[in-house]
Amino acid sequence: MSIWGKLFSAVKGHVNTAAENIQDSNLMVILEQEIREAKEAIAKAKDERARMTANRVLKERSVAELESEVHRRTDAARTAKSTGDEVLAVEIIESILKLKEKSISEQDLADQYKATEEKMDASIRQSQSRIENLNRKIESAKATEALIHAQKASSTSTVASNGKLASAVDSLDRLEQRQAHQQAMLEAAEQEARVDSGADLEEKIKRLERPGQGDVQKLLEAL
Template structure:
């Protein structure tokens, strides 16, 4: 295939894909229209069938009437022959022949129309069944389409929520880190200020227990609860041998 042929083939393929995409986007509308067209054709077929059935009934009534007339004329002709009225029998014979011709013609017409009536009836019943099935399938497709749109919307929203939550978590982590850095800078500044005014050295001496004269409440309470020592001199008893001196 030449280069131009490949290009034209690609163009035709693109056109077909675009047409299929357009048809898919309108698939529900197309299905509904096809069902409406089928129902309209079905109504016309029912009307035609009703006409055929009415015609067949008319032919059947005419057949019954002609057969009844033939039977009556036959009985009358026999009676006329018995009575010696050949002229009357001749006229009745002609009328019987006409009735038989009409019966044959109507029977042939009925034999032609009855199979057509049965065929149309079967076709209409099959069409009704197919339309009903198509309607059910369309309803299922519509329900599935609505469900898929809802699921797609939920998935899209969930994706957006996850993205926003991810961004919020990242922002929160950045805020925490910035706060930690700021707190560290403040603490470092306080330490530098303590070194400059000597308070840090006093703190270190207190922590080492050097030069600290302050007492806690527990220390004072311990001192108050200790036994009191007397400051007066203690007198010792005199020795027994020096009692009279």
């Protein structure tokens, strides 16, 4: 299978969803390796195209030189004929025919090289476009993968945070209940101590002797 065949077999279905391409942890490695191989193939194709270009230039240069020689010998044949040397004129014309035949052959080769160049240019452009497109898809898949990992991490952190928060709230409720219970026990113990010491009774007697300044009714009755 060609490089492009393997490459696009590997990414079959990629356009449907980027998530499908990141399920296999080895897929990205395979794709990147295929792209490297494709780039190497393109580099070799460019070298071959350069060779075709060089050959075409050489053939076109040969054709130009042959045509120039044809013109020079044609002038020479006219001169030989005008001077009455028809034997020389015929000999020159025969050489001209051979030069033209060679020129046509060289031009045919130049045309073939040019056609090959054009086909290779089109193929290289298409291959480069495919690689660029595939690189965009891979970058998109990588970004999607990173986003999915981030979302998973965020979701896990949120769940863990919520769990810790709920546990902390429960602990705080238990602490408050324990503190309220302890406070009630202290107040009861203090009250019991006051009763045992008589302080509670003495407090009641003092309130009878000196009504509270804020008790307006009692102050009124004391007048």
